[in-house]
Amino acid sequence: MRSAALGAVLDGQGWALARTLLLLLVGVFWLAVGYWTFKDARRRIQRGWLVAAATLLGLVPPFLGALIYMLFRPPEYLDEVRERELEMRALQHLRGPDERCPVCRSPVEASFLVCPVCTTRLREACVSCQSPLERLWQVCPYCETPVVRRPPPGYADAVGEASSPPPGRGRGRRGRPE
Ligand SMILES: [Zn+2]
Ligand SMILES: [Zn+2]
Numbered sequence: 816m817r818s819a820a821l822g823a824v825l826d827g828q829g830w831a832l833a834r835t836l837l838l839l840l841v842g843v844f845w846l847a848v849g850y851w852t853f854k855d856a857r858r859r860i861q862r863g864w865l866v867a868a869a870t871l872l873g874l875v876p877p878f879l880g881a882l883i884y885m886l887f888r889p890p891e892y893l894d895e896v897r898e899r900e901l902e903m904r905a906l907q908h909l910r911g912p913d914e915r916c917p918v919c920r921s922p923v924e925a926s927f928l929v930c931p932v933c934t935t936r937l938r939e940a941c942v943s944c945q946s947p948l949e950r951l952w953q954v955c956p957y958c959e960t961p962v963v964r965r966p967p968p969g970y971a972d973a974v975g976e977a978s979s980p981p982p983g984r985g986r987g988r989r990g991r992p993e
Contacts, residue, residue, distance in 0.1 A: 848881045849874040859889045939964075 852873025856866045869888070873881040916923050916930035916937065926947050929936050938947045943960040954961050 845874070845877050848878060852881050852884055855888065856884070858892045858894070861893060 849870060853866065853870040856869035856873075860866050860869060869884055871880075872884050876883075914923050914925060915921065916933060916935055918935040919930060919933040921930060921932040923930055923937060927937050928940055928947055938949060939962070940946065941948055941955040941958060941960055942963055944955060944958040946955060946957045948955060948962055952962055
């Protein structure tokens with residue numbers, strides 16, 4: 816009889832203890848979930864008030880709020896977004912700026928001599944091998960022919976004849992015995 820009574824008392828105490836422990840455990844878990852929500856939100860959300868709102872949501876309907884947060888949180892970490900942006904910028908830098916026609920802004924390729932849309936002349940062709948030449952090149956890199964610049968229209972008539980006679984004629988005159 817005595818042992819049964821003791822057992823009943825112990826049972827009662829045991830239940831109370833178990834309930835207290837369970838409540839404590841649930842409470843600790845609830846706080847942990849709230850803290851996890853805060854940490855996760857801070858890594859995914861930039862604005863402070865949104866992080867605070869997410870943390871509140873993670874706490875207030877206990878557990879259910881955290882579940883709702885997980886359904887609607889931004890899919891990427893801020894670090895990943897930043898990294899991807901850096902990568903994109905590096906890639907763009909590697910590819911070089913896309914060339915565009917200076918007149919009509921149509922995309923053009925490096926090998927185009929004229930803009931196919933507005934027919935603006937983009938580069939000269941090599942006189943020997945017809946390769947497209949960049950503006951700054953002094954010699955054709957494909958056939959080693961020195962680049963001859965086409966003078967602007969009117970320039971040859973006004974200046975060329977008067978100041979510099981063709982080299983052949985000049986040399987011939989100077990070389991002739993008197
Ligand atoms: Zn154009
Ligand atoms: Zn050439």
